[in-house]
Amino acid sequence: MKENFSRRGDRVRPAPAQPRPAPPEPGALAAKVRTMAPSMTRSMQRVAETVAADPAGCAALTVTGLAERTGTSEATVVRTARMLGYPGYRDLRLALAGLAAQQASGAAPAITTDISVDDPLTDVIAKLTQDERQTLADTAGALDISQVEAAVSAMASARRIDVYGVGASSLVAQDLAQKLLRIGLVAHAHADPHLAVTNAVQLRAGDVAIAITHSGRTVDVIEPLQAAFDHGATTVAVTGRPDGEVTQYADHVLTTSTARESELRPAAMSSRTSQLLVIDCLFIGVAQRTYETAAPALRTSYEALAHRHSPRDVR
Amino acid sequence: MKENFSRRGDRVRPAPAQPRPAPPEPGALAAKVRTMAPSMTRSMQRVAETVAADPAGCAALTVTGLAERTGTSEATVVRTARMLGYPGYRDLRLALAGLAAQQASGAAPAITTDISVDDPLTDVIAKLTQDERQTLADTAGALDISQVEAAVSAMASARRIDVYGVGASSLVAQDLAQKLLRIGLVAHAHADPHLAVTNAVQLRAGDVAIAITHSGRTVDVIEPLQAAFDHGATTVAVTGRPDGEVTQYADHVLTTSTARESELRPAAMSSRTSQLLVIDCLFIGVAQRTYETAAPALRTSYEALAHRHSPRDVR
DNA sequence: TCACAGGTGAAAGGTATTTTCGTCGCGGGT
């Protein structure tokens, strides 16, 4: 299926790129709901929320029952189940039963209230920690291993890797580029959209472009990715919206998790945690596959930094 | 049939005494099978045993499927489900799914080893996630609230905040500065040690300088902090070594946690996670204390970014 | 205001589950 007639910029992402979009596991359901909710219609959101709020109760209901309880129709319930990655309601129900059993036995119901203005610092720390830990678990649970695998393979053998990210994501992009540089790969992070595009058009088949955007519709990041895509590079999207515009130009999509946010807890926080986990996975994967060169490179760069530390207390 | 002549000892237990004969719990299924097995017919025993041996597998089967797998009929399967205390097969199946999820999650905690070169990607993700979660818990547990409190107070009323970090820590420094800017504070991140020092000497009492260094002995970060300290600014150190040199010039010390590291997992990874949690706590704390100005500022900056996203799908 | 796109639910269409009912095998009595 590789039709590398790179003559025109009209390369299109192959439609059946998601034969098995999501292996539906029970644990990460709440996360999935949060990830997909924005791209759902109102009725479907109602269903999804009901289901996430009371898995045990909903597992006991039939399609009709759940439709009634949410004030919607059976069709909508089935549609929601599909959106969450299950073949139909029956399977969602099974997963729900699993989830219910898990949280029944797994003690901690993990109820996190939102952070409010007058929370004492102790609570802030506790809630923040709890949330970030949850985000990590969710992200790991929702990660599509085959996509990671594919991205890692492409990166490991890439001539050059470009990473795009603006705003908070730019820090993540830089982090990834820094790490890749340290194991001897050619990687650049671009935060300036103009420079990003001008660099992107230099890419060709065998190169890799990675876009990092939580919303999935940050134009400053989509444009360079599209340019890279059109020029035949392998493209990867790290995004919280697997249905976002950015994925149109991505050969591989890595979904980051979305945590509930509030006024005091801006989007940047949990999405950043999620993104960092994903890029760390990419990094380790690449390091494994290029171990021959990566290991000595890591050692060298470590030693190069040693003299920048004050000499004493070298334990 | 003789009805209610209760005078003799032949009183009969009222028939509807067991409207709910058995509350079907998921966990005790195996036990229930053993209890009931003797009073079952051969075919039913086959079904019960199959079910107890492989809950996960059976949960995926329909009545017909399970009947086939056990070499029996659908009716027998349903009868078995009844015998085990469920209203029908559907409910048994639900319980099975729950049981499967339970024992799946119970079997999980087998990840303590280090990441090695030949770990499959699945393990890498699991280990990485586990480690980062542990790091978060450790950091939160080790954080000295009074120090956080003090740092937050100083920051909230600061005329200006400078943040120093080089290498991986520079990204953390930038993250903090970015966030503080978004709530209307005057904050700068310095990665260039020369510029950092030249800026540090401009600070005075009422200003805040924050140094971020995992090792606690990164000279490029210590020098500007010392300069700020000498000029009367309030200084904060975010470090993994509370006994490190950097703390000599720090009014407040926030300790980050250190996870075990290995060749494939460079220091930057878990220390970064830890540092980010700490600065997030600082940020939220400051945002709370400056809520009057922070809230509208956050809203404004959010709106300012809206047009940088592609317009569609604004739900 | 109109045309249109897309969400939504009623009802038709299938599939899975439950019930019914007749057969068959087994043990005990004649």
Next chain:
DNA sequence: ACCCGCGACGAAAATACCTTTCACCTGTGA
């Protein structure tokens, strides 16, 4: 040995449940 009755068992009918289709309706942009 044969017959009788009891209960296990499964095929198929009956039902409940799930899925799909399609027309309506609502909100949106010209």
